[in-house]
Amino acid sequence: MSSGESHATAVAHPNIALVKYWGKAAVEDNLPAVGSLSITLGGLSTTTTVRFDPALEHDRFFLSGREDPTMGHRVSACLDRLRARLGSGLHAVIESENDFPTAAGLASSASGFAALVTAADAALRGNLPPEDRADLARQCSGSAARSVFGGFVELRLTPGGPRPTETSQLLPPEAWPLEVLVAVTSTGPKETGSTEGMLRTERTSPYYRAWVESSPADLAGARAAVVARDFEALAEISEASCLKMHGLMLSARPGLLYWNGTTLECLHRIRKLRRSGVPVFFTVDAGPQVKAVCLPEGVERVRAELAAVPGVLRILETGLGEGARVLR
């Protein structure tokens, strides 16, 4: 360690979108084509320490104690944006840990980049407001902006504004304590990464324009449902947004098929549960895991039902949590 070294540690949680983001308006700046609305999952965490050191000539990234040069390129590119913003030329050692399986399809990039930007900003004494950290995190991973905030979060497109996207909290986690059960149906890496999948969809799907044009109405409906704490309305809009996104993915050429048979069976079971009065709905991202969102009184029934589906490997359970924050 040399003099002039400065460091900070931050924690952030993954989030899942209830109104989905899929598609980019501008690739260079990683600007999303649609807004999105999510919940931040408190039971799962990424903890990241960033040490800036004048003696370093380049950044080094370690995930769970092992150097990861591939991810290191994205991490370094993300730090470049922050360094440019804060006028720093220092390089860093970055150490990151996830307390949940990275292969569980739980958007570790969202919690990862939210924790990275928050720790690096603190280490450089940037004091950026969360809105700025969110917009920086968004440039590194679209969903990461949402993990800067806790509870119910919306990312809005704000062309012509001070920032091209604005991310903010709609409700704190304790205001409506939903529970999330994640049915893990495969631990393999995903077949097509989200950036490649989005670009292919935009290029080839005949439905892409309809997807973009119909997003603001979903966002308005979900926002109103969250503010009113209307579970039925949120369930209807969230499942519709999820199925619309997967319909869009399927309509790309070649089609993006992220589900397996177990995924589909879980969706049927969750729908059946809701029809029988259990307050639960599903959402699925660019992978085969199923996230069941429910009111606390539904947890036991949902857990039992999903555990009985052949092919469900494990179930993770979490409530909602806070946004990214500095630990030390």
Ligand code: PMV
């Ligand atoms: O943040 P990215 O680039 O990995 O994209 C996330 C895309 C989805 O998870 C499928 C949807 C979303 O809004 O999180």
